[in-house]
Amino acid sequence: MAPTNSDRVEHAQSSILRSARQEIETSGILGLRVAEVAAGANCSITQIYRYFGDRNGLLARVLGDMYAEILVATRDAYSAVLLQKQSITVDDIVAALPAVFEPGSSNLQHLRLQILAASVTNEELRARLEEITRDESDRWDEGLDEVENRLAPGESFDRRVFTIFLANFLPYYRILLGDKGFSSDEFRGFLRDKMSS
Amino acid sequence: MAPTNSDRVEHAQSSILRSARQEIETSGILGLRVAEVAAGANCSITQIYRYFGDRNGLLARVLGDMYAEILVATRDAYSAVLLQKQSITVDDIVAALPAVFEPGSSNLQHLRLQILAASVTNEELRARLEEITRDESDRWDEGLDEVENRLAPGESFDRRVFTIFLANFLPYYRILLGDKGFSSDEFRGFLRDKMSS
Numbered sequence: 560m561a562p563t564n565s566d567r568v569e570h571a572q573s574s575i576l577r578s579a580r581q582e583i584e585t586s587g588i589l590g591l592r593v594a595e596v597a598a599g600a601n602c603s604i605t606q607i608y609r610y611f612g613d614r615n616g617l618l619a620r621v622l623g624d625m626y627a628e629i630l631v632a633t634r635d636a637y638s639a640v641l642l643q644k645q646s647i648t649v650d651d652i653v654a655a656l657p658a659v660f661e662p663g664s665s666n667l668q669h670l671r672l673q674i675l676a677a678s679v680t681n682e683e684l685r686a687r688l689e690e691i692t693r694d695e696s697d698r699w700d701e702g703l704d705e706v707e708n709r710l711a712p713g714e715s716f717d718r719r720v721f722t723i724f725l726a727n728f729l730p731y732y733r734i735l736l737g738d739k740g741f742s743s744d745e746f747r748g749f750l751r752d753k754m755s756s
Numbered sequence: 757m758a759p760t761n762s763d764r765v766e767h768a769q770s771s772i773l774r775s776a777r778q779e780i781e782t783s784g785i786l787g788l789r790v791a792e793v794a795a796g797a798n799c800s801i802t803q804i805y806r807y808f809g810d811r812n813g814l815l816a817r818v819l820g821d822m823y824a825e826i827l828v829a830t831r832d833a834y835s836a837v838l839l840q841k842q843s844i845t846v847d848d849i850v851a852a853l854p855a856v857f858e859p860g861s862s863n864l865q866h867l868r869l870q871i872l873a874a875s876v877t878n879e880e881l882r883a884r885l886e887e888i889t890r891d892e893s894d895r896w897d898e899g900l901d902e903v904e905n906r907l908a909p910g911e912s913f914d915r916r917v918f919t920i921f922l923a924n925f926l927p928y929y930r931i932l933l934g935d936k937g938f939s940s941d942e943f944r945g946f947l948r949d950k951m952s953s
Binding site: 672673675676679680685688689692693696717719722724726727728729731732733735736737739741745746749752756 | 924926928
């Protein structure tokens with residue numbers, strides 16, 4: 560079958576989004592230039608404006624997608640480990656948490672920080688992040704319901720450690736503290752204590 | 757007495773810093789242009805480069821100063837309320853916390869977020885933030901020692917709620933959640949429970 564018009568639009572849009580991501584990886588969010596994105600996607604600047612409005616609209620789409628991917632991947636990886644178990648203890652809940660302070664995770668933290676900061680001055684991105692964050696919050700609520708259902712006898716679990724603490728945890732300050740900051744073990748010990756009391 | 761050369765340098769530097777702040781307030785961190793700062797300070801661009809190296813150096817100085825001021829002001833306001841008391845309860849500790857979710861505080865949160873994000877790509881700023889954060893961490897330790905010394909009989913206080921949780925708390929996610937987010941009362945209730953257990 561010959562490609563339809565909507566196939567062509569979809570193909571052009573995904574080339575643009577791919578090129579924009581590559582630009583962000585090379586030049587950073589601030590360095591993203593629409594002309595470079597167009598060159599990388601083999602299309603015209605006019606075409607980008609037609610699909611995404613303006614530079615902010617393009618950023619809202621690409622950064623919103625990246626933000627959603629980070630959140631979904633984090634939640635998926637967590638559920639995959641935890642919900643294997645039929646009976647869950649607080650130790651299991653803590654052990655399944657991602658190792659946010661390990662080397663290699665700081666690039667991800669930096670990216671997340673830059674996306675959040677970009678949304679302060681980009682209303683379209685801000686609206687998108689609000690939508691994604693609210694949706695993710697619902698998914699976490701469902702996951703935490705499931706965890707409570709499977710809680711091993713005698714275990715108690717305070718889900719506010721997720722909904723209030725971990726949801727608003729930004730390890731960037733921990734990163735700035737370097738050797739003066741708390742260790743992964745101290746962090747997990749704290750979480751274990753606070754979840755079960 | 758006639759102004760000495762070092763008086764003149766100091767005067768020129770503070771005019772530049774004042775002008776840079778004004779530019780940031782008007783055009784944002786990303787919009788700061790050295791030429792505008794020079795015009796506002798009644799000096800030449802060359803002079804700015806002589807004192808601060810480059811645009812990043814100027815930003816490192818101005819944003820570092822702003823970051824330090826935010827942290828010091830938060831800590832000072834907190835100590836002023838809390839250390840008035842000779843005998844301190846966990847309820848006092850919670851009540852003295854700043855109202856981070858109140859309207860009007862979100863500008864401050866946005867600014868802090870933008871400064872942190874800017875430091876990802878500005879090494880000089882990053883080094884400055886590390887120094888300030890470590891120094892502030894020492895000041896908090898001293899303050900928390902004092903709180904523990906004055907703890908009312910029968911009260912127990914887990915300082916990790918400050919050193920691990922509040923030190924890494926970024927209410928921006930709470931802001932994105934809007935009406936779906938937890939309330940100030942829920943937040944304070946959580947802190948009260950976790951501090952005393």
